[in-house]
Amino acid sequence: xxxxIVYLSVIIPVFNSELYLDECLQSILNQTFENYEVILIxxxxxxxxxxxxxxxxxxxxxxxxxxxxxxxxxxxxxVGLMEANGVYVIFMDSDDFWKNNNCxxxxxxxxxxxxxxxxxxxxxEYHWNNGxxxxxxxxxxxxxxxxxxxxxxxTLVETGNFSVSPCSKIIKRKFLIDYNILFPKGIxxxxxxxxxxxxxxxxxxxxINEYFYCYRKIKSSVSGNMTLKKYDDFFYVLxxxxxxxxxxxxxxxxxxxxxxxxxxNFCILSGEVRYLDASSKDMRIKELKKxxxxxxxxxxxxxxxxxxxxxxxxxxxxxxxxxxxxxKYLRR
Numbered sequence: 001x002x003x004x005i006v007y008l009s010v011i012i013p014v015f016n017s018e019l020y021l022d023e024c025l026q027s028i029l030n031q032t033f034e035n036y037e038v039i040l041i042x043x044x045x046x047x048x049x050x051x052x053x054x055x056x057x058x059x060x061x062x063x064x065x066x067x068x069x070x071x072x073x074x075x076x077x078x079v080g081l082m083e084a085n086g087v088y089v090i091f092m093d094s095d096d097f098w099k100n101n102n103c104x105x106x107x108x109x110x111x112x113x114x115x116x117x118x119x120x121x122x123x124x125e126y127h128w129n130n131g132x133x134x135x136x137x138x139x140x141x142x143x144x145x146x147x148x149x150x151x152x153x154x155t156l157v158e159t160g161n162f163s164v165s166p167c168s169k170i171i172k173r174k175f176l177i178d179y180n181i182l183f184p185k186g187i188x189x190x191x192x193x194x195x196x197x198x199x200x201x202x203x204x205x206x207x208i209n210e211y212f213y214c215y216r217k218i219k220s221s222v223s224g225n226m227t228l229k230k231y232d233d234f235f236y237v238l239x240x241x242x243x244x245x246x247x248x249x250x251x252x253x254x255x256x257x258x259x260x261x262x263x264x265n266f267c268i269l270s271g272e273v274r275y276l277d278a279s280s281k282d283m284r285i286k287e288l289k290k291x292x293x294x295x296x297x298x299x300x301x302x303x304x305x306x307x308x309x310x311x312x313x314x315x316x317x318x319x320x321x322x323x324x325x326x327x328k329y330l331r332r
Contacts, residue, residue: 007108008036009086009173012094013076014053020095033104039080040062044070047136049094059252074183074190077166081176089173091166095216099125103212107170110208118202119171121163123211124147129218129243137161139207148207150254156207157257160301164195167213175202188233192265196241196258196294200248226275231284234272240293255308256297263294267306270315271322289315 010028014021028038040053043063053065053158066079077091088111098104108118126134140159146152156162166183179201184190193300199205245258266288292315298304309318 005087006035006085007036007066007087008033008104008170009080009084009089010036010038010092011041011077011080011084011089012038012092013041013043013073014045014046014049015070015073015076016047016049017094018045018047018049018052020097021049024092025052025056025063025127029056031098031104032102032278033108033213035108036062036104037084037086039083040065041076041080042067043072043076043156051255058180071177072185074187075185078182078185081173081182083172084285086173087239088170089176090170093167093212093215095134096220097214097216099212099214103210107212110206111170111172114204114206117172117204117206118175119169119205120196121169121205121207122213123209124163124165124168124215125211127214129216134292136163138209143207144209149199149202150251152205152274153199153250153254154299157261158299158301161175162261164191164299165215166191166194167215169198171198187236188230189237191300192237192241193244196244196248200250226272228280229278231269231272231276233282234265234269235288236263240271241265242294244293252267257299259294259297260299261305263297263303264300264306266291267303267322268326270319271324271326274319274323285315287318 012024019026025038028036038056040056040063042050042053050067056063057065064083066083068079070074081089088108107120107122111117113192114120121213123138124136126136137160139161140155142155143159146155179197181194181196181201182199241262242259243264245255248255250258269288272279273288276284292310295303295307295310298307306318309321313321
């Protein structure tokens with residue numbers, strides 16, 4: 001490898017994560033692969049996160065920090081991407097960490113051996129503060145061996161392994177810059193829209209069965225966190241995903257698969273709408289029901305089960321069941 005080239009840029013938005021930031025950054029310092037840079041975007045933190053960022057800049061010249069006013073994670077990622085010098089980039093959340101010390105080394109070896117790939121996806125482990133760990137499902141042989149992008153997309157959806165998270169991918173920086181693939185600012189759930197563009201613009205992609213990334217699940221109340229704006233943002237993402245897929249240059253089979261993923265998000269929204277107060281809920285249920293047609297796209301395994309519930313129990317009872325499910329398992 002050319003020592004004058006930065007091979008990997010790790011982009012980390014930081015906002016009030018003082019409890020976990022040291023562990024996050026130490027997991028990078030512990031990596032056996034050393035040719036990387038870390039770009040910390042301090043997004044207007046009001047706790048000691050800013051000082052922790054400054055500490056690591058002092059400790060290691062590969063760390064840089066940008067202090068700015070709070071504009072959200074999406075804008076912070078975009079700022080980091082524009083500042084990055086690496087051949088490849090990884091996006092990371094400031095409360096997460098790397099499982100082993102050789103994650104970067106393995107990832108760089110993988111991308112170097114598959115230089116035609118625009119990005120490579122890998123696995124995630126979910127870590128709760130009580131010590132509970134859950135792995136995302138491993139990728140099937142059909143996914144690992146797929147050569148055709150559209151077949152790969154269809155298989156990802158069909159197996160329920162359609163991860164939109166930017167944290168589970170190593171991506172060519174030039175590819176992102178050339179196609180201006182940025183995160184939509186000011187909304188919640190922007191990863192879905194970002195991933196739609198990433199998928200369509202990519203020519204070659206691969207997935208590997210390596211559990212590198214540890215995503216911290218910080219337990220919180222959905223009802224306390226589900227604001228009207230958040231719901232409206234999720235609905236905006238659903239609407240615009242459907243529009244984007246309809247315009248995309250995909251085969252009918254791939255559009256069907258992607259609309260099935262939209263149907264999964266419709267099911268989640270049907271539960272989340274129940275967290276809203278009565279004055280906001282009725283109008284939004286009426287708007288959401290207009291997308292019930294998505295249930296005919298049932299390639300996603302959870303949509304197939306949900307479709308049966310909607311048929312047997314109707315919207316009201318099924319949405320209540322999803323409300324209970326979300327309270328226990330999702331978006332906590």
